[in-house]
Amino acid sequence: MRALSRLAVAAAAIVTVTSGAAEARVERFPSGFHIEHIKTGDATLYVRVGGKGPAVVLLHGFGDTGDMWAPAAKALYKDHTVIVPDLRGMGLSSQPKGGYDKRTQGQDIAKVMDALKVDKADLVTHDIGNMVGYALAAQYPQRITKWVIIDAPLPGIGPWDEILKSPLLWHFNFRGPDVDRLVKGRERIYLDRFYNELSANPKAIDTATRNHYARLYARPGNMHYAFEQFATFNTKDRADNIEFQKTKLPMPVLALGADHSFGETQAVVMREVATNVQGGIIKNSGHWIMEEQPKQTVGLIKAFLDKK
Numbered sequence: 001m002r003a004l005s006r007l008a009v010a011a012a013a014i015v016t017v018t019s020g021a022a023e024a025r026v027e028r029f030p031s032g033f034h035i036e037h038i039k040t041g042d043a044t045l046y047v048r049v050g051g052k053g054p055a056v057v058l059l060h061g062f063g064d065t066g067d068m069w070a071p072a073a074k075a076l077y078k079d080h081t082v083i084v085p086d087l088r089g090m091g092l093s094s095q096p097k098g099g100y101d102k103r104t105q106g107q108d109i110a111k112v113m114d115a116l117k118v119d120k121a122d123l124v125t126h127d128i129g130n131m132v133g134y135a136l137a138a139q140y141p142q143r144i145t146k147w148v149i150i151d152a153p154l155p156g157i158g159p160w161d162e163i164l165k166s167p168l169l170w171h172f173n174f175r176g177p178d179v180d181r182l183v184k185g186r187e188r189i190y191l192d193r194f195y196n197e198l199s200a201n202p203k204a205i206d207t208a209t210r211n212h213y214a215r216l217y218a219r220p221g222n223m224h225y226a227f228e229q230f231a232t233f234n235t236k237d238r239a240d241n242i243e244f245q246k247t248k249l250p251m252p253v254l255a256l257g258a259d260h261s262f263g264e265t266q267a268v269v270m271r272e273v274a275t276n277v278q279g280g281i282i283k284n285s286g287h288w289i290m291e292e293q294p295k296q297t298v299g300l301i302k303a304f305l306d307k308k
Helices: 002-012 066-076 102-115 128-139 167-173 179-183 187-197 207-217 222-231 233-244 265-270 294-306
Strands: 034-039 044-051 055-059 081-085 121-126 144-150 253-258 277-282
Touching: 034 102, 044 066, 044 102, 055 066, 055 102, 055 128, 066 081, 066 121, 066 207, 066 294, 081 102, 102 128, 102 233, 121 128, 121 294, 128 144, 128 233, 144 265, 144 294, 167 222, 179 222, 187 207, 207 222, 222 233, 253 265, 253 294, 265 277, 277 294
Parallel strands: 055 081, 055 121, 121 144, 144 253, 253 277
Antiparallel strands: 034 044, 044 081
16 A cells, blocks of 8 residues: 555655745734633643634644644634643643543543533644544544544554554653653753654754743653653553544544655544545645644645535
8 A cells, every 4th residue: 555655754754855944933822812721630731712713622742732733723713712722741731640541631622622611623633632632532523523633643543553663753662760861951952853853844943943842841740741641652542542443433534644754644544533534745844744834734724624
């Protein structure tokens, strides 16, 4: 299968320098947004909320926080209520000792929706946000109206075992008693490895962006709990996803892969778990789609969510 033959390249995210000036910068959310601190049980999530109209929830992954979605929020908030949490243990959310399996985090997001009196929402996810998004949609399928899933696999689903063979995914198992000490004070160095190796054009992720996220991941405990996100991939997340997969998702799904990263394999994965899947490609981009190709990515998201 062409998509699987691409996988070795996709998962490894080969660095290819493309032409053009760097686009990335950390943008502000529109002035009408406000912050809510929403308790979801043992966690309190830092949530950006703004706009009006049908709700859309945007979930980030590792190497970013909810801040990554500011360009999308600007495009959506005039006709959507935009909800952007930081996942538990990441960004400015609290750091409970447990609950980093994606089933629990899917429940976190459902409780955020409850607190905001949002019954149903569209969903946009990237990286680990994809895994939380799947757990949310699988547990509460009636609450997710459309889903845009971007450039990351789902533990235990489709070609997962092949994906794990990529040498650039060493960080999936980077944890233990000494990893916090190894990375402490070197957060920028650690994150640079991913920005450089998993991008099509490392220069698109500028110094201000790198420093911004390095400061957030340097908050006491944040890198430790980022590692905890990975620790559940091949244990609870895998088992839960295999169970979730028994009932296919009904909502329309747009599965976007970056052409220098996950590519067409994103749609291959999603067709294992959903009945109505449209594929798509983000061109001239590696994994960091909102830093490398924000306008293109936002355009694809908005066109899908706006389609009747």
